[in-house]
Amino acid sequence: MAECHPVGFQWVMEAKARGATVVHVDPRFTRTSALADLHVPLRAGSDIAFLGGLVNYVLTHEKDFREYVLAYTNAATIVGEEFRDTEDLDGVFSGLDRENRSYDPMTWQYEGAVVQAASGERDQEYEERTEAESTIREAARGEAHGAGGAGVSGEIHTDETLTHPRCVFQILKRHYARYTPEMVEQVCGVPQETFRRVCELVTENSGRERTTAFAYAVGWTQHTVGAQYIRTASILQSLLGNIGRPGGGILALRGHASIQGSTDIPTLFNLLPGYIPMPHAHQNETLDEFVQAEGAEKGYWGNLRSYLVSLMKAWWGPAATEDNDYAFGYLPRLTGSHSTYETVMAQLEGTCHGYFLMGENPAVGSANAKMQRLGMAALDWLVVRDFSLIESATWWKDGPEIETGELRTEDIGTEVFFLPAAAHTEKSGSFTNTQRLLQWHRQAVEPQGDARSDLWFTYHLGRRIRAKLAGSADEMNRPLLDLTWDYPVHGAIAEPDAEAVLAEINGSGPDGRPLSAYTELTDDGSTSCGCWIYCGVYADGVNQADRRKPRTEQDWVAKEWAWAWPANRRILYNRASADPDGRPWSERKAYVWWDGQKWTGHDVPDFEPGKAPDYRPEEGAKGPDALSGTDAFIMQADGKAWLYAPAGLVDGPLPAHYEPHESPFTNPLYSQQSNPVRQVIRHPENRYQPPGSEVFPYVTTTYRLTEHHTAGGMSRWLPYLAELQPEFFCEISPELAAERGLEHLGWATIVTARTAIEARVLVTERLTPLRVGGRTLHQVGLPYHWGPNGLSTGDAANELAPVVLDPNTHIQEVKAMACDIRPGRRPRGPALLEFVREYRRRAGITDETGMEM
C-alpha cells in the first residue's frame, strides 16, 4: 500500500500512530513491509489457503463475534439438501457442468427460498425467476463489480443454535477444517509460528472493543480465483464482526485516479450506472420483466424500477415516456461477454473492427501483450487518446512483432489515430476514490496544443455523430437522436461544463430542482437521475464534492470533506456498528445508534432513520419495508452478510484454494488442481504451461512501484519520474541468483510458454525463498510498468502472462505464474521465436495443455 498508494498510506501511518498494528502479507518485502510491524511473505497465488486458515482458526478457537454473527450474518440459514461441498466432491461443488465448464448454481440455494445476489452474477436464475422460456447461455458470466441488488422469494429457514448440519455455520466449519496451520505452511510457505501470530493479532484485535481492517489491491483480484479471494476476506471479517464498524471493513485500494468512479458510472460492458445490470438479449424482455428479474422483493434493490426509470429520464428526457417503457428498448442488449480479452479475441476473429483506447495502454499493460497487439493489427481503425505516443499507438512501426518479423508495417491495415489527451490539471471533474468519496478538482491551466479532455472528446464526438444523423428516420438511430445531449460549453475550445454533467448525474425532481437523496426517486417518470447512488452530490444546487472543510474544523468522520456515495455515508452497512437493540457494541466503537426515536450518530446511518430495532415486517412487505429492524445489510436479499453465497458467484458459494492456472505445484488441498470454471482461451499465441512443469520451476508475480504508474503512460515520459526508476528490472533472492548464476545489475531472461523478456537484475534479500510443499521455492518479482517507448524503457512483463481469466470478473491472472529465469539477454529477432518454441518442446506443450478442467 505504501508502494502503490502512498497518499492513502498516510492514514495507515495515522492509525499506527494511534497504536494500530500493521501486518503485511506479500511475496516480497516492499515499502509497506518496511513500515509494518510484521511482514509475512507467502507464495503468490496461495491467499485463499492463508485466509481460509484464518477462518479455520476463528472457527476452531471460537474467536467469532457470536452475537454479531447471529444477528447480522447468514450463519444460521439452512442450505438446501442438494448442495454438495468440495468436501463431498473432492474439490468441486455440486452443479458442475463439465461439458460447458460452468456451474449450475441452483443447488447452492437456501432451503425453501431462491435468493439473488446483491452483486455479481444476478441473471443466474433468470428463468426460475421469470419462468421465461429461453435465455442466452452465452450471456456474460458474472459481473461482480460492487454493490448491487438482491432478491429473495420463499421462506428462509434458520437454526439459531447453529447446530443444524446444513446451516451455513456448520458447512463453513466442515469446509475450512482442512485449512490447518500445517496446511497453510505447506501451501503458502508461511511457518506455522508466524501464521499463528497473524491469527492471534487479527482475532485479539476484533470484537466489541476493537476492529481490524483488511486492505488489498490487484494482488488479490488478478487471479483465476480473484473474486473468491475477497470473498474469503469477507467471511473472515463477517465472522469477526468487522463489517459496518469504524476501523473495520475490507478496503479495495482503487483510485488510480478514479477507478472506483469508472465502475460506479461504468466503463464496463455489463453494467449501467449505479450497478444496474445491463439488460441481456432475452427475448422480448420488457421493463417490467427486467425489474422482476433483476430487482428484489426485499431491501433497497426493491426500488430498482425507480432507479432505472430515472436513469432513462436523465438520458432521454421527454422521449422516455410511460408509453414506450421509458425508452427501455433504447438500452443496448448483451449477447455475450464483451470483456477486454473477449474483445481481443473478436478482433482476431475479425468481428470487432474499431477500438477506442482512452488512457489505456494494452500493448504493454494487458496480459499476453502480444495478443493485444495482434488484435489491434486486425482492426480497421484504432483511436488512441493519451498524453504521449504510448506503445499502443506505435506498435505498428516499432512493436516487438516488427522486430521478430511476425508483422510488417506495410501489411498492417489498421488506421491509427492519435489524439492527445488533457491531464487532470487541465480540466475540471471529479475523482471517486476507494472509499467512494467524490472529490472535485478544478482546471488549473488550459490544455496545451490539441490536447482535449475526455469530456470534450466524448461530447463533441456525440454532437458530430448526431449532426450527421439528424433527420434520419431509421429507428436504429432514435436512441442517439433522442439523447439529452445539451451540455453548456465555455471557452475558446468549447469545453463542456463538467458541473452540468454532475448535476445531471445527481438528478432533478418534477420541479426541475436538484434532488437530495435517492429515496426521492420515483418510477413514474417525474424524476431523473444519471446514477442513483450519486443522487445528492448536487443537493441544493451545490457541488457537494467540492467541499473542502479541513479536518481540524470538523469531527473525525469529516462529513464535510467532499461527498461519499450513497447519501454522503462514510461507512456502509453501519447499522452493524450497533447491537441488535441499537446500542453501540462498545463506547469505544460507537458509530451510529438508536436514540429511542431515530437512528443517529457520527455518520449518516445506513438504515431507515425511523425504523426501530424491534421493527418486524408484516407478511408480504416489499422492498425496504420488508427489512426488519436488525437487517443491517440492507442491500442483501435477506438483509444478512453472506458467509455463504447462495448466488452471485459462478465458481462456488464458498472459496476454496485452487492452484493458479500455471503453478509449479499440485494442489495439496484437493485433487481438483485449478478453478474448474476459470476462463481459458485456446489460441496459438496463448499456449499454457502444464501444472508442475520442471521447465518452469519458479513463480513470478507482477506488481507496481511507487515511481511509476500502471503501464507507464503517465510516468515513463516524465523525466522526474523516469529518472527515479530508469529501467525495467527483476528482483530475486541471493539464493536464486546463486542457483541460476544471475549477477546483481546484470541481465536476466525470464521465460514462459508465451515468450521471453529480459530485465536487469536486482539481487536483494527483500525477496526470499520459501519452503512450499516440501521443497524450496524461489519467486521472481517483476514490476510491470515498462515498454520500449518513453524515457525509462524495458520489456513489458505482461508479454509473459497467459490470458486466463477469473470467471466472475473476466480479470486476467498475472499475480501468480510459473516461469524460468536464466542469465543473459534474450535472443533478438526470429531467434526469440525459436528460443520460446524450444521451451515449449521441452515442456511438452500442445494446444491441449492447460485446457483441462
Added chain:
Amino acid sequence: MSPARMGFFTDTSVCIGCKACEVACKEWNAIPEDGLKLTGMSYDNTEGLSADTWRHVAFIEQRKPVGLAEPGVDHAGPVPDSGTPPAEAPMTPTTPATDALPSSLAPRELVPRPHSARSSARRSGPGGELRWLMASDVCKHCTHAGCLDVCPTGALFRTEYGTVVVQEDVCNGCGYCIPACPYGVIDQRKDDGRAWKCTLCYDRIGEGLTPACAKACPTESIQYGPLDELRARAAERITRLHDVGVTDARLYGHDPDDGVGGDGAFFLLLDEPEVYGLPPDPVVTTRDLPSMWRHAGAAALTLLGGLAAVFAAHGRTGGRR
C-alpha cells in the same frame, strides 16, 4: 521583528520512500532531470544530493537486531555491507548487524554468517531481521554554514528565516563552497558552472507557503516549521520511541552545540549517520579559520625570515659563495 528561524525536521522513522519530495522539489524549482541510470543501490537511483537533486531519498536494506519482519527463512552466504558500491556487490548491499561484525576498520568486508537450518529458521539469526530504511536528505541550512562563509562573492547569504540560499545571479562558479560543505550538499551544475542547492523554498515560505517537499510528503516524515517548535517536537518524539524500545532512534543535527552550531534541517535516524551517507560529527571548516590564518602567517613570516636570513648570510654580491 525578524521572522522566526524556519527549518525541517525529517523523521525518517515514518518515511515510506515514495520520493514525492524529490519530485515536488524538482517540479517547483525547475531542476533538470539528471540521469537515467539504474544504480543497484536498492531503490535509490538518485544516488545523492547534487546541483540537480535537492532532496534525495536514501534506501538502506539491512539486517539489524531490531524490527519485526519475519520472512520465514534465513538467507545463505556472505552479505556485502551497505558501504559496498553495487558494481562490486553480488547483491543489494546490506548492513549486517553491528554486533556480528568484527571490530575492524576494514571497510567492505564480507561477513560470513552461519547457514541456519532453512525449514524453520527466521531471518533473525545472528544477522538480525531484515529492515529497509528510507530517509529523505536535504541541505542542512547550518547555523554555521561553511558554504556561506567561504563564498567569495556573497552569492550565498542567510535569509531572514535563517536559511542559506544561493543567489544564482551573483554566483560566479568559483566552486569554493562545494568542498567547504561538510555534508556534501551544494554542488556545481556541469553545464552552467554555478553552485546550486536547496533554498528551503525561499520563494514559497516568503508567501507563507510550506516548502514543496514538506507539502508533498504523505506521512509527515518531512515537517516544516519554526526551528524551536520542531526541536521540541523531535525531543518528544525521540523520548516516545525510546520509551517503547526503539533504542536505535537518535536525533541528528538538532544540537546547537554541535560542530555546525546545529542544523536548520535536522533528522531522526534509525541508525548511525554514516549508514545514510551523513558525516557522524561534521564541523564547519571555518571554525578553525583563525588558527589557519595564524599558521599561514607564521609560515609567511618563516618564508620572509628565511630568505632574509639567507640574503643576510650571503651579504652583497661578492660575498661568501
Added chain:
Amino acid sequence: MTGSEAGGELPGREALVGKGPGRRKGRRGGRGERAMVPDATFTSYYGKPIINAPVWEPLDIAGYFFLGGLAGAGSVFAAGAQLTGRPRTARALKISSLVAISGSLVALVHDLGRPARFANMLRVIKPTSPMSLGTWLLTAYGPAAGAAAVLDVTGLFPRLGRVATAGAATLGPAVAAYTAVLAADTAVPAWHEGYRELPFVFVGSAAAAASGMALIAAPAEENAPARSTAVFGAALEVTAAKLMEHRLGMIGETYRTGRAGRLMRAATALSAAGAAGAALLGGRSRTAAVLGGAALLTASACTRFGVFAAGMRSAEDPKYTVVPQRRRLEADAG
C-alpha cells in the same frame, strides 16, 4: 489495524516504527550497550563519498598553487637580490613572478564556471572566505609585482620601482602562504586536518620553486642565496610534509598511496636531489645549477599536485571523513 476512536477526540499522533507486539527482549544492539564497546567499524552509503570533492581541475588549481608560490616567494627573493646587489637575479625573478602571477590568474579565471563573472569576486570583502581575501591580496599584489617587473625592465621611475618591489616582497609571503588556507578551509580531510603544517609545506615549496627559478635564470656568480634557499625551501617543504602526514593519522595515507603518493615521493626525491645538487655543484657548474633548479621547480609542482591529489582522494573515499569523526566522537564520549 484498529480504527479511529469513537467520540470525537483523537489521541495524539505518535507513530511507532520497527516496534510491535511480542518483541523479543534481550537482544544485543541497544544504544546503551554499544556505548560500552566503541564502534570501530566503518560503513558508508554504498561507498559513496560523504563530502563533495572540489570540482576544480588539477591543472588549474594545483597549477595556481604552484604559480602563486613561485610568484610570491620570487618577489621576496627578487627584493633580497636587489637589496644585496644581484640585479640580474632580481630582474629575472621579478619577471618570473609577473609571469607566474599572470598564469595563476589565468588558471583561476579558467576554473570559474562563469569567467565573465570574475568581477563578482570584488563585490565584497569577506574575512571568512580565503578566496575573497586571496582575490583582494592578488588584486594588490598583482599590480605591485607587475610594476616591479615592468619598471625594472624599462628602467623607468626607479623609486617607484623600489616601492613596487618592496610592496611585492611584503605581499609575496602572503601570496605564497594563503593558498594553504584556501585549501585547508574546506571539508576535504587531507587538507583541512593538515591546516597547521600545510602553509609551511606551501611556503617551503614556494621558496624551493623560487630558488629553482633563480638557479636557472640567474648567473652563477649571483646564485649563492639561491643555493641556500634551495636547501631551506626543500628542507622546510619535506619536513613540514612529513609532520603533516604523521599528524593526519589514517588520513595521512592519502599522501602516501596512489597518485598523490607517487607525486609526493617524486617531490621529496626531486627536492632532495635538486637542493643537494644545487648546494654542492650549483656554484661551480651552470649545468648543475640549471638541472638543480629544474628539479626544484618540478619538485614544487609535484608537491602541489600531490597535495591536490591527496585532497581529492580523501574527499572521494568516505572512510577519511567518517573514521576520524567517529574517533573524535568516541574520544569525546570518554
